[in-house]
Amino acid sequence: MAEILVQRAASPDEFTRLTAITWINEFVKLGGDQLVPYYADILGAILPCISDKEEKIRVVARETNEELRAIKADPAEAFDVGAILSIARRQLRSEWEATRIEALHWISTLLNRHRAEVLCFLNDIFDTLLKALSDSSDEVVLLVLDIHACIAQDPLHFRQLVVSLVHNFRVDHSLLERRGALIIRRLCVLLDAERVYRELSTILEGEADLDFACIMVQALNLILLTSSELSELRELLKQSLVNAAGKDLFVSLYASWCHSPMAIISLCLLAQTYQHASAVIQSLVEEDINVKFLVQLDKLVRLLETPIFAYLRLQLLEPGRYIWLLKLLYGLLMLLPQQSAAFKILQTRLKTVPSYSFSGDQLKRASSGNPHTQILHHSGSQITEDGDISQDNGNLQNGINFASRLQQFEQMQQQHRMLAKSQAQLRNSSSSLLKEGQKAETRRPPTSDTSRPPSRSSRKGPGQLQL
Numbered sequence: 001m002a003e004i005l006v007q008r009a010a011s012p013d014e015f016t017r018l019t020a021i022t023w024i025n026e027f028v029k030l031g032g033d034q035l036v037p038y039y040a041d042i043l044g045a046i047l048p049c050i051s052d053k054e055e056k057i058r059v060v061a062r063e064t065n066e067e068l069r070a071i072k073a074d075p076a077e078a079f080d081v082g083a084i085l086s087i088a089r090r091q092l093r094s095e096w097e098a099t100r101i102e103a104l105h106w107i108s109t110l111l112n113r114h115r116a117e118v119l120c121f122l123n124d125i126f127d128t129l130l131k132a133l134s135d136s137s138d139e140v141v142l143l144v145l146d147i148h149a150c151i152a153q154d155p156l157h158f159r160q161l162v163v164s165l166v167h168n169f170r171v172d173h174s175l176l177e178r179r180g181a182l183i184i185r186r187l188c189v190l191l192d193a194e195r196v197y198r199e200l201s202t203i204l205e206g207e208a209d210l211d212f213a214c215i216m217v218q219a220l221n222l223i224l225l226t227s228s229e230l231s232e233l234r235e236l237l238k239q240s241l242v243n244a245a246g247k248d249l250f251v252s253l254y255a256s257w258c259h260s261p262m263a264i265i266s267l268c269l270l271a272q273t274y275q276h277a278s279a280v281i282q283s284l285v286e287e288d289i290n291v292k293f294l295v296q297l298d299k300l301v302r303l304l305e306t307p308i309f310a311y312l313r314l315q316l317l318e319p320g321r322y323i324w325l326l327k328l329l330y331g332l333l334m335l336l337p338q339q340s341a342a343f344k345i346l347q348t349r350l351k352t353v354p355s356y357s358f359s360g361d362q363l364k365r366a367s368s369g370n371p372h373t374q375i376l377h378h379s380g381s382q383i384t385e386d387g388d389i390s391q392d393n394g395n396l397q398n399g400i401n402f403a404s405r406l407q408q409f410e411q412m413q414q415q416h417r418m419l420a421k422s423q424a425q426l427r428n429s430s431s432s433l434l435k436e437g438q439k440a441e442t443r444r445p446p447t448s449d450t451s452r453p454p455s456r457s458s459r460k461g462p463g464q465l466q467l
Contacts, residue, residue: 003038009045018057021049025064028071036073040083043068047087047103051096058098065102069109081110081117082124089128097137104132104143111150122151130164133183134175141179142186149190158191162199170212180219185229193233194249197224204256210419213259218296221263225270225303234308240271240400247400254405258412261288262296265332266303269312274324276402281331283410287417289335297335301342304349316353326353 005027008020024042028035035042046068049061073079084106091103107125111118132144152158165183169176188196200220207213224230237253239246250271257263261284268277303309315322329350336343 003041006038006041006045009049014054014057017049017052018054018060021046021057021060021064025060025067028064028067032071033073033077036071036077036079039068039071039073040080040087043084043106044087044090047091047099048094048096050102051094051098069106072113075114075117081114082121084110085118085121085125089125092128092132097140100132100135100137100140101143104140104147108143108147108150111147119151119157122157126160126164130168133165133168133179134172138182141182145183145186145190149187152191158195159199162196163203166200166203166207166216169216170209173212173215176216176219181223181227184220184223185227188227188229188233193230194236197233198249198252201253201256204259207256207259210259210416213256214416217257217259217263221257221260221266222299225266225308226306234270237267237270238272238311240273244399246271251400251405255408258409259416260296261293261409261413262300264409265328266300269304269309269328273400273402274322274328276405278324278328278331279402279406280409281328281335283406283413284335285417287420288413294336294340297332298340298342301332301336301346305345313349316349319353319355326350 005020005024008016009024011017011020024045028042042064046061046065049057050065052058052061075081088103088106088110091099094100094103107118107129129144129147133141135141135144148161152161169180184196184200197220200216204213204216207216224233233249236246236249240250241247250267250273253267254264257267261280264280265277268274268280304312312325315325319326329346333343333346333350336346
């Protein structure tokens with residue numbers, strides 16, 4: 001009987017569908033656990049009806065769906081978890097959003113009740129769940145991320161999730177543009193922001209596709225600078241010169257942030273390593289300062305005016321203590337075109353810096369590049385920007401080797417320059433081949449038709465000129 005009703009629930013006739021789904025509803029209420037062998041078949045009939053064009057059918061289908069979900073069946077009692085997952089996976093390809101949402105609710109329910117059994121079928125559903133991240137519905141994407149986060153509680157599955165996400169972003173840049181921020185921010189809430197960013201940084205550090213790595217790092221950097229979900233991560237980075245946790249995070253992110261000069265400078269601004277950021281600017285060469293670089297610089301200058309960097313603007317009230325910050329900002333100003341809006345914004349900000357706290361010695365030390373020029377004050381300690389903390393009871397080393405970090409950045413940028421150069425040569429050679437082909441086509445003599453008799457005008461008589 002159940003099999004017949006399941007078939008009739010897919011009937012093109014509206015009355016037949018309503019009758020079948022109503023009978024199924026009564027069967028579920030009365031039969032309960034006795035219907036466990038037909039669980040998957042019934043679910044396969046209910047989920048499409050949830051999006052039926054007829055409201056009566058939708059109402060009964062939703063009620064039946066809830067009744068079915070309330071039955072707590074045991075896999076040891078002929079409850080087939082794999083069959084239910086197969087039905088849910090198939091319905092994730094439905095054109096109707098309501099059906100896709102309910103399919104995800106079923107996967108989530110099974111994961112919470114029978115985690116071990118669901119993980120046995122992970123290979124069957126993982127790719128489908130990844131593809132669902134491209135769904136047009138925000139609600140669907142958020143539910144998919146909740147499921148991924150639940151699966152990724154295990155370290156092995158966490159690594160698999162992040163690697164797969166990076167792969168999807170690499171093969172589909174539009175996914176990164178449309179959904180990247182939503183996906184990363186949500187995962188940071190569900191799986192701990194520091195853990196997510198450390199794993200992403202580790203993967204991107206060894207990324208073979210340098211262009212993609214640069215784009216990805218810029219996206220992650222923008223999320224880091226702007227998202228409220230990552231406020232704790234920003235606070236930890238601000239302590240990079242003070243405690244080991246902040247230092248470890250700074251060093252961990254630095255390795256992959258090297259793919260983008262603006263990302264590195266932004267990271268240094270968060271970590272308040274202003275002298276190192278100034279050194280990064282000084283290390284840039286002509287090839288680095290291109291249109292893409294200036295676009296990123298424009299974004300950074302505008303971000304400097306947001307509440308995120310309020311602490312930095314307040315430090316400008318004491319330029320004598322933060323001389324390297326001032327030098328860094330002037331360095332950014334010198335890289336901007338004078339007619340750009342970003343130049344005017346930053347110039348206006350720098351004009352408000354008071355000059356009363358400057359001293360000649362400070363300016364000399366800053367211009368000479370003395371690494372101990374800038375001194376930050378924190379809890380009674382003096383923190384020099386190269387990571388040394390001087391206290392009354394002795395010296396503590398924070399352990400950031402900025403010279404080594406700068407060398408790491410320069411090596412990565414050299415790889416990007418070599419790639420850009422090879423790409424330019426390839427474009428030039430392709431263009432040259434195309435032009436040579438066009439020239440050869442124009443030089444080719446016209447084909448003469450010897451079988452055609454000469455025209456009257458081409459015949460020359462005695463004493464006649466051929467015109």
